[in-house]
Each structure stands twice: as structure tokens, then as C-alpha cells.
Amino acid sequence: MTEMMTPAMRQYYEAKQAYPDTLIFFRMGDFYESFGEDAKTIAKELEITLTARGKDKAGERMPLAGIPYHAIDTYLPRLINKGYKVAICEQLEDPKKAKGIVKRGVVRVVTPGTAIDSSMFSDASNNYLMAVAGREIGNSGKNAETEFEIGVSFLDISTGEFLTTQFRDSENFEKLLSELARMRPSECILPSSLYRNPDLTERLRAQTIVQEFAPDISGAKEAGEKLKTHFRVATLEGMGCENLDFAVYSAWAALEYAQTTQLRELTHINTLRTYSNSEFMILDSVTLRNLEIVKNVRDEGDENSLYRILNSTKTPMGSRTLKKWLLKPLLSVEKINHRLDAVEELTAKPLLRYDLRNWLSDVRDIERLVGRVVYGNSNARDLVALKKSLEALPPVRDSLIENIESAILNDIAVGLASFSELENLAEMIDRAIVDEPPISVREGGMIKSEYSAELAELKDIASNSKQWIANFQQKERERSGIKSLKVGYNKVFGYYIEVTNANSSQVPDDYIRKQTMSNAERFFTPELKEKESLILTANEKAIALEYEIFTEIVRTLSAHSRELQETAERIGTLDVLADLAEIAENNNYIRPQLTDDCKILIRDGRHPVVENTVHGGFVPNDTEIDCKENQFLLVTGPNMAGKSTYMRQTALIAIMAQVGSFVPAFYASIGIIDQVFTRIGAFDDLASGQSTFMVEMVELANILNNASPRSLVLLDEIGRGTSTYDGYSIAKAVVEFLHNRGKVGVRALFATHYHQLTALEEKLKRVKNYHVAVKEEGHELVFLRKIVPGATDRSYGIQVARLAGVPEKVIERANEILKELERENVLEEVEDGKNGKKRKSKATARYTQMMLFDPGDSGGNPAKVDRPSPVETALRKLNVEEMTPIEALNKLHELKRLLD
Numbered sequence: 032m033t034e035m036m037t038p039a040m041r042q043y044y045e046a047k048q049a050y051p052d053t054l055i056f057f058r059m060g061d062f063y064e065s066f067g068e069d070a071k072t073i074a075k076e077l078e079i080t081l082t083a084r085g086k087d088k089a090g091e092r093m094p095l096a097g098i099p100y101h102a103i104d105t106y107l108p109r110l111i112n113k114g115y116k117v118a119i120c121e122q123l124e125d126p127k128k129a130k131g132i133v134k135r136g137v138v139r140v141v142t143p144g145t146a147i148d149s150s151m152f153s154d155a156s157n158n159y160l161m162a163v164a165g166r167e168i169g170n171s172g173k174n175a176e177t178e179f180e181i182g183v184s185f186l187d188i189s190t191g192e193f194l195t196t197q198f199r200d201s202e203n204f205e206k207l208l209s210e211l212a213r214m215r216p217s218e219c220i221l222p223s224s225l226y227r228n229p230d231l232t233e234r235l236r237a238q239t240i241v242q243e244f245a246p247d248i249s250g251a252k253e254a255g256e257k258l259k260t261h262f263r264v265a266t267l268e269g270m271g272c273e274n275l276d277f278a279v280y281s282a283w284a285a286l287e288y289a290q291t292t293q294l295r296e297l298t299h300i301n302t303l304r305t306y307s308n309s310e311f312m313i314l315d316s317v318t319l320r321n322l323e324i325v326k327n328v329r330d331e332g333d334e335n336s337l338y339r340i341l342n343s344t345k346t347p348m349g350s351r352t353l354k355k356w357l358l359k360p361l362l363s364v365e366k367i368n369h370r371l372d373a374v375e376e377l378t379a380k381p382l383l384r385y386d387l388r389n390w391l392s393d394v395r396d397i398e399r400l401v402g403r404v405v406y407g408n409s410n411a412r413d414l415v416a417l418k419k420s421l422e423a424l425p426p427v428r429d430s431l432i433e434n435i436e437s438a439i440l441n442d443i444a445v446g447l448a449s450f451s452e453l454e455n456l457a458e459m460i461d462r463a464i465v466d467e468p469p470i471s472v473r474e475g476g477m478i479k480s481e482y483s484a485e486l487a488e489l490k491d492i493a494s495n496s497k498q499w500i501a502n503f504q505q506k507e508r509e510r511s512g513i514k515s516l517k518v519g520y521n522k523v524f525g526y527y528i529e530v531t532n533a534n535s536s537q538v539p540d541d542y543i544r545k546q547t548m549s550n551a552e553r554f555f556t557p558e559l560k561e562k563e564s565l566i567l568t569a570n571e572k573a574i575a576l577e578y579e580i581f582t583e584i585v586r587t588l589s590a591h592s593r594e595l596q597e598t599a600e601r602i603g604t605l606d607v608l609a610d611l612a613e614i615a616e617n618n619n620y621i622r623p624q625l626t627d628d629c630k631i632l633i634r635d636g637r638h639p640v641v642e643n644t645v646h647g648g649f650v651p652n653d654t655e656i657d658c659k660e661n662q663f664l665l666v667t668g669p670n671m672a673g674k675s676t677y678m679r680q681t682a683l684i685a686i687m688a689q690v691g692s693f694v695p696a697f698y699a700s701i702g703i704i705d706q707v708f709t710r711i712g713a714f715d716d717l718a719s720g721q722s723t724f725m726v727e728m729v730e731l732a733n734i735l736n737n738a739s740p741r742s743l744v745l746l747d748e749i750g751r752g753t754s755t756y757d758g759y760s761i762a763k764a765v766v767e768f769l770h771n772r773g774k775v776g777v778r779a780l781f782a783t784h785y786h787q788l789t790a791l792e793e794k795l796k797r798v799k800n801y802h803v804a805v806k807e808e809g810h811e812l813v814f815l816r817k818i819v820p821g822a823t824d825r826s827y828g829i830q831v832a833r834l835a836g837v838p839e840k841v842i843e844r845a846n847e848i849l850k851e852l853e854r855e856n857v858l859e860e861v862e863d864g865k866n867g868k869k870r871k872s873k874a875t876a877r878y879t880q881m882m883l884f885d886p887g888d889s890g891g892n893p894a895k896v897d898r899p900s901p902v903e904t905a906l907r908k909l910n911v912e913e914m915t916p917i918e919a920l921n922k923l924h925e926l927k928r929l930l931d
């Protein structure tokens with residue numbers, strides 16, 4: 032080591048050994064500084080200046096990058112979000128001495144999933160750490176696929192929320208990825224055994240930051256024991272996971288990882304909740320994106336998302352709860368009705384709702400405030416915020432107790448009433464902490480003097496001393512005759528008497544010289560010296576006492592962290608229920624009926640988001656789905672007519688209903704849906720090197736493999752990304768497959784421009800045609816936006832192109848070509864399901880693309896239409912019901928080759 036190495040730099044090398052994969056920041060006065068390679072990385076990532084100071088181990092200039100102390104919260108997320116771990120080294124103090132700095136040491140490591148500073152994530156979102164555990168359990172699946180038993184846990188250390196579940200998953204990890212999509216953790220830890228599965232790691236990595244976690248325990252049994260010790264319980268049965276080994280193991284991994292990064296016991300994480308996937312409707316990442324449930328597709332913000340439309344909550348707990356509910360709609364009619372009962376009650380009692388929302392608007396983020404209290408990084412302002420939040424709650428509780436009937440509201444009231452210390456805690460903070468305390472807890476000024484007699488006395492001495500100094504200055508001026516004589520103070524020299532050089536001859540003999548300035552001299556007297564030590568000790572003692580009182584209050588609050596967290600959760604639920612009632616009333620929503628059958632009946636349904644954005648009013652539409660003639664709705668209609676909007680609104684209304692919200696309709700009855708699948712629009716996954724068509728097929732494969740009779744499938748123009756022949760073939764095969772799935776079929780809405788598909792209505796008994804009505808007025812196309820039964824045979828593509836501003840010349844030419852095609856009588860064949868023969872339709876003979884089963888000769892001339900093509904013959908032989916999707920796709924490839 033060279034002489035030029037500072038103590039901090041030496042500590043850097045020490046810390047680096049303990050935390051090799053971590054960027055280290057040292058608190059140096061008003062700055063956080065980093066050294067060496069860390070400094071270089073930090074400077075590059077944060078685009079800040081890289082400087083140098085002293086020498087490093089090799090005798091070279093030591094690179095250095097610093098950020099101001101107060102800006103750490105802004106800069107940290109930028110590093111964390113790029114996947115770095117960051118260790119914070121603070122000046123550790125000797126607890127016995129008020130300001131005795133011993134050395135700098137790592138106080139916590141911040142990783143994306145264990146960040147607790149609220150500036151790193153929005154109030155409306157949780158910051159989850161996800162831990163996965165699992166094992167391959169062989170090929171017991173019906174398709175001889177490898178299966179996995181998976182346990183997964185989510186821990187938000189800033190709010191204390193801790194969840195776990197266990198399920199069987201396919202080798203594609205669909206369920207696990209669906210959990211990931213819903214919970215959107217900032218970081219995922221995998222034990223080495225799973226980390227080595229490149230398929231899994233890659234898929235997780237596409238959505239979050241993944242870290243390997245090497246456990247040093249023997250297995251689930253030991254993990255369970257450790258959890259029991261942490262929660263201080265004899266069994267995990269009460270938490271619902273006693274026998275779920277992988278759930279237990281993942282929960283322990285999450286807790287352990289969080290504790291090792293925070294370098295402390297996380298005592299406020301005092302319960303673990305086991306949930307079951309079978310309690311919730313599954314919304315995978317594709318569907319969440321397509322239906323814009325919490326984020327829009329355009330910029331990933333929440334504008335125009337369902338969440339945004341429904342969110343008028345008053346508290347951060349409320350907005351987080353709403354988001355959770357939207358991501359996990361319920362499956363139990365009874366539980367949904369409980370929520371709906373509460374929403375209905377609050378809709379019917381506008382005054383109560385108004386009052387509740389008014390009180391709730393004073394409630395701050397109790398969950399995170401309690402988290403800060405428990406971590407010991409709260410300040411007096413946090414306590415004031417907590418006090419104001421707690422003060423708002425008694426009227427909430429009392430008015431609930433007096434006025435409500437529905438079960439959930441009643442539970443909330445009872446729960447709030449059981450928190451007997453609620454008022455006392457608020458009062459304790461109120462008695463102790465001033466209304467507007469400083470940020471720092473080390474500089475005094477936060478505790479009211481009247482809270483402690485000792486503090487009052489010390490403060491008295493300190494403030495009286497100011498008067499004493501003023502009197503002393505006056506006395507010395509008179510004694511010496513020096514009018515400009517001043518008594519001053521600075522941190523290094525303490526109190527002094529300052530006399531300018533011009534008056535130096537008048538300085539009294541008993542003055543003792545302290546410091547010489549260029550134009551003045553500074554002195555002290557024994558009297559001043561004595562007073563100085565009294566003042567300084569009083570001040571110092573007062574500051575230390577204030578800190579002591581503060582930590583005592585923090586300790587008391589920590590002891591009530593569980594009740595505070597439970598209260599916060601109840602407030603979150605109440606806030607959402609009141610919010611949903613408010614939104615229902617403002618937007619004219621109605622209470623939906625929920626049933627366990629397969630019917631979906633919506634009268635005058637509206638799209639909750641589009642209805643707010645269209646000019647000229649939204650046209651409501653009916654939806655009728657059952658398991659008889661109306662199970663598979665084929666929706667045709669011109670471009671821009673409103674097909675996608677209609678399909679999405681049906682799914683959104685169902686989702687809202689299962690969330691427990693009122694819905695935008697005149698009437699709605701929803702037969703519970705276990706999963707909504709969507710295949711909508713073009714979405715290039717260029718990052719993963721997949722083409723638009725490939726993405727479409729992957730999503731389609733997922734739907735075909737997993738949709739159950741209780742699912743709802745939305746398909747928007749399947750097969751658009753490939754040639755017309757292929758596209759149509761796939762689309763038709765898909766309709767047949769879903770229609771016949773499990774004998775009872777799957778409920779689906781399918782928007783298509785392949786008008787030939789509409790003939791399926793006659794062949795497949797549960798398929799029903801609908802179209803979006805339009806009116807032609809001369810050259811103009813008028814969109815009526817009304818869904819009506821029956822098929823349409825026109826796309827009006829050229830009219831829509833005109834509307835879109837395609838140059839008139841191109842439009843004219845397109846019309847000419849269309850007429851030519853019509854003249855040439857290029858006939859479309861559609862199948863007549865009843866007798867298996869083909870019929871020719873002049874009305875629909877406009878498009879060459881409709882020559883689906885008649886590839887013609889090699890010169891491109893159409894073949895005679897009545898001769899079945901080899902493709903058609905082969906297709907007819909297929910028994911689609913007995914094929915797996917993979918076999919179907921392979922078959923399609925073969926068929927395609929026949930066309931070449």
C-alpha cells in the first residue's frame with residue numbers, strides 16, 4: 032500500500048473482498064464516493080465525472096466518482112435498474128458517544144428486489160423480490176411433457192407483504208411466467224439447480240433481473256424450521272404451507288436473501304400468506320398487454336389502461352390493492368359477491384362514501400412508513416406523517432361501525448376496532464414531535480420541549496445562553512471602550528471576542544489571545560470559556576436526548592408493526608371498495624351477476640376506456656355467449672368498424688365483474704371465466720429474434736394447449752402474418768379445434784377478414800356469425816358500430832384506405848383492379864358445411880386471396896373450381912379432434928408444401 036491511500040480507500044479494498052460483485056459507496060461528509068473500478072463503472076453508468084485522488088494499490092492514481100449525499104435516492108435506482116447491486120457504507124457510530132465515529136462499514140446492500148427507498152418505485156406499485164424453488168417431476172403430463180413442481184414466493188420488504196404458492200407447471204413454465212407477469216417483481220432469485228436451466232433463466236430474464244442464489248441449507252425441512260423460528264410459530268400450518276415443500280423453500284430463500292442484503296433481521300415481516308392459483312383468474316403477460324389492464328401498449332404508462340380508468344383511490348395502499356385485484360380477478364362467485372355487496376352499499380350511501388374518502392385522503396403510505404420505522408431509517412417527518420394517518424382513522428372506524436351492513440366492510444370495521452392502541456400511538460407522536468421537524472434526526476429541533484422536563488431544562492440553558500452572550504458583549508464593550516467589539520462563534524475555535532486591529536491598543540489585560548486574523552485579533556476570557564462549555568454541553572446533551580426520545584418512540588411503534596400493517600391493509604381494501612363505488616356512480620356502471628354456468632350475457636356493454644375517448648358517443652353492444660349455439664362468435668366487418676373494441680370490451684367487462692367492480696353495461700351476467708386468452712394484433716418480439724408470425728403462432732399454441740371450457744378466448748385475425756392460404760387454413764383449423772375441444776368447446780370471439788370462415792356456422796353447431804354494421808352513402812362509408820347477427824362478405828378495405836388518406840390515384844387504381852378481378856369472375860369458394868359441396872358466390876368473388884383451395888397451374892392460371900385440390904383432399908381426411916397442436920402445425924407444413 033502506498034502512503035497516499037486514505038483510510039476510506041483502504042476500507043474500500045476490505046469491503047470489496049466481502050462484496051466482490053457489488054458497487055460500493057462510502058459516505059464521506061456530504062458525498063457518497065466510490066473508488067477504483069467501481070468508480071469507473073458508476074461514472075459511466077450515471078454519466079458523471081470521473082476524477083482521481085491519492086494512489087491505488089498499484090501506485091496509480093485512484094479513480095473516484097462522487098454523488099451528493101442528498102442525491103443518492105435519485106442515482107441509486109438508475110444503477111439498480113440496470114441490475115447492479117449497490118452496497119452503502121456509512122459512518123458507524125459508537126452508540127455510547129453522540130458523535131463518536133468509529134469507522135465506515137457496509138450498512139446495507141441494495142438490490143432491485145430489496146430496495147426500500149420509495150423513490151425507487153412508484154407508490155402505486157409493490158416492489159417484489161421473487162424467489163423460485165422447484166424440481167422436475169418426470170413426464171406424467173398427457174403429452175408426455177416434462178413437468179415441474181414449482182414453489183414461488185413474493186416478498187415486498189418495504190411493506191412487509193409476503194406471499195407464497197406451489198403448483199405443477201409444464202416444461203414451458205407457463206404458470207410461473209403468468210405469476211411473474213402479474214406480480215412484476217423487480218428481481219428474481221433462483222437456486223443453483225434451477226439457475227442452470229437455461230430455458231427458465233432466459234424466460235425469466237426477459238422480464239426481470241435474475242440472480243443465482245446458493246442456499247447453504249439441506250432442504251425444505253430446514254427451510255421450514257428457519258421460517259418457524261423467524262415467525263416464532265410452532266407450525267406453518269396456520270400460514271397454509273406446512274406441507275408445501277417448494278413454497279416453504281422459496282419463502283425461506285426470499286427472506287434469507289432479503290435479510291442478508293439488509294444486514295438485519297426483518298422482524299416486521301411477521302406473516303406469510305399461502306395463496307392458490309386456483310383462486311384467481313389467470314391473465315398471462317400477453318393478455319395483460321393486449322387488454323391494457325395496468326399498462327398501455329403504446330408507452331407502458333398507465334394512461335388509457337383499465338387501472339387508470341378505475342383508479343380514484345385516495346391512498347397508496349388503495350392504489351396498490353386495486354392493481355393487485357385487477358391482476359388477480361377472483362373465481363369464487365361468493366367472494367366476488369362479497370366485494371360487490373360492499374361496492375353496492377357504498378354506491379347506495381353517497382354521504383358515507385364521501386366522508387370515508389375525505390378522511391382517507393389524509394392517510395399516507397402507512398405500510399411503507401412502518402417499513403421505514405422498523406428498518407430504523409425513518410425520520411421525525413415520517414412519524415408526523417404516520418400520526419396524521421392514524422388520526423384520520425378513528426372517524427373512519429366509527430362511521431363504519433355505525434353505518435354498514437355488508438360483510439367485508441363489517442370485517443374492516445371490526446379489524447380497525449381491535450387496534451386498541453390506535454389513538455394512543457397517534458397521541459404519543461403528537462405529544463413528542465413538533466409539527467414540522469427537520470429531515471435530520473441528529474441535529475435536534477424535532478422533539479417538543481414540554482415532552483420531557485430534562486429536555487426543557489437543557490434547551491432553557493442553551494437559549495438563555497444566547498441572552499447571556501448578548502449581555503456579555505455589551506458589558507465588554509463598555510469595559511474596554513471598544514464600540515465595534517463582537518462576541519462570535521465558530522466550530523473550530525468556539526466562542527471568542529473579536530477586536531479589529533485599529534482598536535488593539537484598548538484590549539484589556541485579562542484578554543487571552545486565541546487567533547490572529549489579517550485585520551483583527553480574537554480573544555477569550557476565563558469567564559467566556561466557562562460559559563462556553565456550559566452552552567455547548569447543554570446543546571449537545573439536548574440533541575442527544577432528542578435522539579434518544581425519538582428512538583424510544585420508534586421502538587414503541589415497531590412493537591406495533593403487525594397491527595399497523597394490518598390496519599394499512601384494511602385501509603387499502605376500504606379505499607378500493609369506496610373507489611369502485613365512486614367510479615361506478617360517475618360512469619354509470621351496474622352491478623353484474625356472477626354465475627357458475629358458462630353463459631355470458633351483456634346488454635348494452637361498453638368499452639370502459641374507449642367510451643371515454645370517442646367523439647360522438649360510444650355505441651353500446653350486446654354479447655351473448657353460451658355453450659349451445661352461441662359459443663364461438665365469428666365477428667366480421669370492415670376494417671375500423673369496431674371488432675377489436677367489441678371483443679376487448681367483452682373480456683374487460685368479465686374481468687371487471689370478477690374483480691368485484693361494477694361494469695359499463697345496462698345488464699351483465701358473467702359465467703365465471705378461469706382464464707382469458709388473447710391473440711390480438713401484430714407484435715414483433717424483435718428482441719428475442721422472433722418474427723411477427725412466429726410470435727403469433729407461439730401465442731396461438733399457448734391458447735390451443737391451455738384453453739379450457741371455462742376460458743374465454745379472443746382471437747383477432749389469426750393467420751394474418753403469413754400467406755393467405757396458410758393463414759386461412761390455420762384460422763379454420765383453430766376454429767374447429769377450439770369448437771370441439773373437450774367435447775364442450777371453448778368460449779371464444781374471433782374477429783376475421785376471412786369471410787369464408789363464416790360458412791362454419793352451418794357446419795359447427797356452436798359457431799355463430801356476427802358482424803359490425805356499416806352503411807354506404809355514395810362513396811362514403813358510415814360506421815354504425817353496431818354488432819348484429821349474421822355474416823358480412825365485404826371488407827371495405829379500399830374505402831377505409833381512402834378514409835386514411837391514401838392518395839386518390841392509388842384508390843382509383845385499386846378500384847379498377849377490384850373491378851377487373853370481378854370481371855374475370857375470379858370466384859371464391861366457400862364450403863357449404865351441410866353437404867360438403869362448394870358454392871360459388873359472385874358477391875364475394877372480389878379477391879384472389881379467396882382462391883384458397885385452388886392453387887391453379889404453374890402459370891398462375893386458376894384451375895377449374897370444381898376439382899378438389901390435393902390440399903383440400905388432404906385436409907378433409909384429417910381428424911382434427913384427435914391431433915395435438917404440434918401435429919396440426921406439422922400437418923400444415925406438409926399441406927403447404929403441396930401448394931409449392
Ligand SMILES: Nc1ncnc2c1ncn2[C@@H]1O[C@H](COP(=O)(O)OP(=O)(O)OP(=O)(O)O)[C@@H](O)[C@H]1O
Binds near residue numbers: 670
Ligand atoms: N362501439 C363503438 N362506439 C363508438 N366508437 C367505436 C366503437 N367501437 C369502436 N369505435 C371506434 O372505432 C375505432 C376502431 O375500432 P377497432 O379497432 O375496434 O376496429 P376493428 O374493426 O377491429 O378494425 P381492424 O379490422 O382494422 O383492426 C376505435 O378506435 C374507436 O375509436
